Amino acid sequence: MLEIDQLHKAYGDVIALDGCSFRVTRGQLLGFLGPNGSGKTTTMRSVFSLVQPDRGTVRWNGSEIDAETRLRFGYMPEQRGLYPRMKVAAQLTYFGRLHGMSRDHAKTAAGDWLDRLGLTDRADSRLEQLSHGNQQRVQLAAALIHDPELLILDEPFSGLDPIGVEDMMAILLERTARGAAVVFSSHQLDLVEDLCEDVVIIAAGKVVLNGAIRELRARSSHRYLDIEMAGNRNDLARSFGEFEVISSGDGRLRLRVDDTTPLEPLIHRASELGKVRQFAYTPPNLSEVFREVVER
Amino acid sequence: MNPRRSILLVAARDFKERVTSRAFQLSTGITVLFVVALIVVPAIFFDDEAPRWEVGFVGEVPAGFAMAVETASGNAATVEVSQYALRSDAEAALEEGEVEIAVDADGQILVGSDTENRVQSAVLAGLAGISMADRADELGIDVNEISDLLTGGYEIESIVPESEESNESNRVFAFFVTVVLFMSIVTYGSWILIGVIEEKTNRVVEVVLGTLRPHQLLAGKVLGIGVLGVAQVVVIGIITLILLPIQDAFEVPSAAGSVLAWALVWYVLGFAFYAVAYAAAGSLVSRQEEAQNAAFPLTMMLMAAYFIASFSIAGENPILRAASLLPMFAPMTMPLRIAGGDAATWEIVVSLTLMVVTTYGLIRLAGRVYAGGLLQGAGRVKWREAFRASDA
Numbered sequence: 001m002l003e004i005d006q007l008h009k010a011y012g013d014v015i016a017l018d019g020c021s022f023r024v025t026r027g028q029l030l031g032f033l034g035p036n037g038s039g040k041t042t043t044m045r046s047v048f049s050l051v052q053p054d055r056g057t058v059r060w061n062g063s064e065i066d067a068e069t070r071l072r073f074g075y076m077p078e079q080r081g082l083y084p085r086m087k088v089a090a091q092l093t094y095f096g097r098l099h100g101m102s103r104d105h106a107k108t109a110a111g112d113w114l115d116r117l118g119l120t121d122r123a124d125s126r127l128e129q130l131s132h133g134n135q136q137r138v139q140l141a142a143a144l145i146h147d148p149e150l151l152i153l154d155e156p157f158s159g160l161d162p163i164g165v166e167d168m169m170a171i172l173l174e175r176t177a178r179g180a181a182v183v184f185s186s187h188q189l190d191l192v193e194d195l196c197e198d199v200v201i202i203a204a205g206k207v208v209l210n211g212a213i214r215e216l217r218a219r220s221s222h223r224y225l226d227i228e229m230a231g232n233r234n235d236l237a238r239s240f241g242e243f244e245v246i247s248s249g250d251g252r253l254r255l256r257v258d259d260t261t262p263l264e265p266l267i268h269r270a271s272e273l274g275k276v277r278q279f280a281y282t283p284p285n286l287s288e289v290f291r292e293v294v295e296r
Numbered sequence: 297m298n299p300r301r302s303i304l305l306v307a308a309r310d311f312k313e314r315v316t317s318r319a320f321q322l323s324t325g326i327t328v329l330f331v332v333a334l335i336v337v338p339a340i341f342f343d344d345e346a347p348r349w350e351v352g353f354v355g356e357v358p359a360g361f362a363m364a365v366e367t368a369s370g371n372a373a374t375v376e377v378s379q380y381a382l383r384s385d386a387e388a389a390l391e392e393g394e395v396e397i398a399v400d401a402d403g404q405i406l407v408g409s410d411t412e413n414r415v416q417s418a419v420l421a422g423l424a425g426i427s428m429a430d431r432a433d434e435l436g437i438d439v440n441e442i443s444d445l446l447t448g449g450y451e452i453e454s455i456v457p458e459s460e461e462s463n464e465s466n467r468v469f470a471f472f473v474t475v476v477l478f479m480s481i482v483t484y485g486s487w488i489l490i491g492v493i494e495e496k497t498n499r500v501v502e503v504v505l506g507t508l509r510p511h512q513l514l515a516g517k518v519l520g521i522g523v524l525g526v527a528q529v530v531v532i533g534i535i536t537l538i539l540l541p542i543q544d545a546f547e548v549p550s551a552a553g554s555v556l557a558w559a560l561v562w563y564v565l566g567f568a569f570y571a572v573a574y575a576a577a578g579s580l581v582s583r584q585e586e587a588q589n590a591a592f593p594l595t596m597m598l599m600a601a602y603f604i605a606s607f608s609i610a611g612e613n614p615i616l617r618a619a620s621l622l623p624m625f626a627p628m629t630m631p632l633r634i635a636g637g638d639a640a641t642w643e644i645v646v647s648l649t650l651m652v653v654t655t656y657g658l659i660r661l662a663g664r665v666y667a668g669g670l671l672q673g674a675g676r677v678k679w680r681e682a683f684r685a686s687d688a
Contacts, residue, residue, distance in 0.1 A: 050502065077502040083498060142503065
């Protein structure tokens with residue numbers, strides 16, 4: 001289990017981390033969310049000792065992380081980078097060996113990964129000769145070559161095409177199923193909601209929300225009401241004027257209401273207006289939860 | 297994983313990637329060609345072999361004649377003797393220019409209009425020597441006694457002590473190694489500088505630093521590129537040594553074995569120190585364009601060391617003495633003092649210790665600066681900021 005415990009870090013006057021704490025266990029896939037500049041990358045770098053926190057600790061299985069332990073982790077930084085002129089297979093083998101694998105073991109693993117990514121015929125190409133998408137695949141393989149116990153990926157989905165996104169999702173799920181603890185950051189919240197059950201949301205260096213997505217949504221004090229009426233009516237917003245209108249038009253209306261608001265009067269009001277096609281009362285989705293906590 | 301293994305892994309990668317790169321092979325090839333051309337071309341076009349003197353001889357040639365003339369010329373020429381049956385034949389050959397001078401065994405030396413004076417006197421002296429030896433033999437006098445008789449018993453004796461003469465030659469040798477060191481540092485220092493910045497530009501460094509400490513990465517880089525550089529110097533050196541004998545003019549400075557050993561020790565230490573310093577300079581910047589600026593102070597130090605050395609070939613002076621104790625100057629100045637027999641043992645010990653300690657300290661410092669510089673993002677980082685930014 002990875003424990004991030006009360007991390008503080010300031011760069012001059014800029015506070016990057018302000019008591020950031022959360023945990024992720026093996027077999028858990030955790031989405032690590034937060035607006036730009038909220039401290040995600042700094043937190044991730046702390047795990048690899050690339051940043052020395054001013055205060056606080058990072059622990060793996062209860063003890064502070066030493067160099068030996070760190071070799072069993074895999075890291076894919078936001079700013080991707082490998083050696084452009086180095087041959088793909090040699091490059092993967094090198095990273096495997098840096099993580100402590102024997103030469104033969106690393107070579108075999110590199111071959112397996114290239115096979116899996118469909119890049120076997122490019123094993124002896126220089127990295128720079130590969131397409132952008134394939135370079136991203138190699139980058140992922142470089143983080144996974146040694147079968148890490150903890151996998152940390154900073155924005156793994158950025159810059160991927162839809163097929164790349166699907167492949168990435170499949171690989172993250174597979175790693176998790178095989179018992180790795182996986183943490184990834186992303187701004188694509190729909191995708192996060194589809195992919196994982198748990199998220200941590202960080203803002204201004206502090207964790208503001210932490211838990212299962214379903215619970216976080218339910219725990220919100222807001223609900224969303226979607227009403228669709230027959231006929232392209234444009235007067236719906238006026239009829240529900242006392243509520244916060246999120247969007248309206250073409251016979252549709254989306255409202256934000258308090259979770260204590262009784263539903264029956266609203267259903268009545270809608271049915272009095274005409275034929276109701278749809279009436280949905282839902283907790284906020286992840287994007288809305290995110291916005292609520294971050295903008296607070 | 298033990299730190300040595302990490303360092304060796306990095307070193308092996310840097311060595312292999314460069315040695316197999318087209319650019320490296322091309323530059324090595326060009327350098328080798330250049331060296332070969334530098335040695336072979338003058339040997340072909342500037343044939344400065346000793347001149348050949350054709351000497352005609354009428355009658356029986358006395359034993360050792362050619363050698364006697366060569367000796368008399370101060371070994372400046374080789375002598376070829378052509379024998380003629382008749383004096384008229386010899387005269388004709390002289391007129392035709394087939395021979396430069398002719399000797400008639402009857403007792404005349406025939407010269408033509410083109411006969412050089414030095415040839416004339418050498419032949420005369422040669423003949424005199426032979427006849428003197430013959431006569432002495434007949435009279436039962438030892439040849440050595442004759443030479444005593446001729447010189448009045450005087451001998452030439454140099455007032456320059458022999459050790460000082462060899463010190464001079466040792467210093468020249470030490471300076472020669474200094475020049476090679478200077479050139480290696482200038483060349484491979486910039487490779488290291490670029491190599492270090494390259495990893496930041498590629499942004500691969502963040503992944504790599506997740507697995508090893510920054511100073512290990514730097515040590516590996518310096519080792520890999522350093523070994524490659526030294527290997528290139530050795531290859532070029534060997535080619536030079538093989539080819540040099542075809543050029544007569546060049547004399548390899550001779551030096552005592554201990555001077556050679558010391559020069560090599562300081563070469564390795566100096567190379568290591570500056571290689572690490574260049575790596576540290578590289579760690580301060582993140583773009584290739586800034587590389588030369590970052591390395592400027594080092595280049596100045598290097599030049600200063602080189603000039604101090606080159607102005608001190610003649611001998612000891614206070615600046616040389618002071619410089620030989622400071623790590624940034626010692627590799628180029630201390631070998632000169634050791635070669636000249638001017639360095640006290642304690643000075644050598646102090647200088648060596650400072651050198652090794654500083655090099656180690658520098659690689660730790662550079663590692664720290666490197667990690668700090670990386671995470672400070674783009675642009676140039678001040679030493680102090682970078683140092684503070686990381687405790688690695």
